[in-house]
Amino acid sequence: MIINHHLDESTLFSYVAGALSQGLALAVASHISLCKHCQNRASGMEGIGGALLDQIAPETIHESSLEDVLARLDDIPLSSASGSVMSRPNSKFNKPKPRLSDVPVPLNEYIGESLDAVKWKRLIPGFFYIDIFTKGEGTCRLLKVNPGKSILPHGHQGSELTLLLRGSFSDDRGQFNPGDISDLDNETEHELLADSEQGCICLLVTDAPLRFLSPWGKLIQRVTGF
Numbered sequence: 001m002i003i004n005h006h007l008d009e010s011t012l013f014s015y016v017a018g019a020l021s022q023g024l025a026l027a028v029a030s031h032i033s034l035c036k037h038c039q040n041r042a043s044g045m046e047g048i049g050g051a052l053l054d055q056i057a058p059e060t061i062h063e064s065s066l067e068d069v070l071a072r073l074d075d076i077p078l079s080s081a082s083g084s085v086m087s088r089p090n091s092k093f094n095k096p097k098p099r100l101s102d103v104p105v106p107l108n109e110y111i112g113e114s115l116d117a118v119k120w121k122r123l124i125p126g127f128f129y130i131d132i133f134t135k136g137e138g139t140c141r142l143l144k145v146n147p148g149k150s151i152l153p154h155g156h157q158g159s160e161l162t163l164l165l166r167g168s169f170s171d172d173r174g175q176f177n178p179g180d181i182s183d184l185d186n187e188t189e190h191e192l193l194a195d196s197e198q199g200c201i202c203l204l205v206t207d208a209p210l211r212f213l214s215p216w217g218k219l220i221q222r223v224t225g226f
């Protein structure tokens with residue numbers, strides 16, 4: 001599996017710090033289970049975070065924002081931080097293993113081990129889904145999109161993680177293939193097109209409702225719950 005689209009540093013750090021919502025954490029864990037590159041980054045952050053905690057007084061940590069902590073990471077030598085992680089036997093980030101299933105391990109308990117066995121519900125013509133979590137303001141759903149269909153142009157009021165599991169989709173950042181993750185914040189607007197013959201299946205997680213840009217999109221949003 002060749003993965004070209006990875007997690008942002010701030011998302012990965014929030015995951016390591018345990019600061020993500022359940023749905024976003026599931027998407028991150030699923031991507032990491034497939035992606036050695038992000039697995040190594042997460043392991044490195046885990047070690048750097050430990051080194052950081054050793055160096056910063058507790059009251060300073062208490063008042064730090066995520067941005068402060070990320071800025072401080074640059075001051076910690078990688079060699080001392082990552083060395084301890086590599087020798088730690090019980091790191092929570094297991095090495096990705098070759099798998100026959102196209103469902104990442106963290107998703108197994110929610111949808112089983114085969115995308116072909118998913119019992120899809122119809123959302124609107126060309127779109128099928130199952131909700132994985134329904135708590136909170138955003139969505140955490142498995143989405144199947146027929147070829148040529150698109151999620152209409154929209155922005156975000158929070159984070160949107162989209163992990164591609166089968167087929168492909170594209171937007172102005174390029175094409176996303178199985179294992180790739182789209183990691184967006186509230187500054188980006190885009191339109192996702194299922195651009196392969198088989199359409200696409202993806203895990204789509206948000207922590208706030210999408211912001212559709214057209215009247216038609218806003219109407220569709222009322223029906224789909226995005």
Ligand SMILES: [Zn+2]
Pocket residue numbers: 003005006007031035037038039
């Ligand atoms: Zn990655």
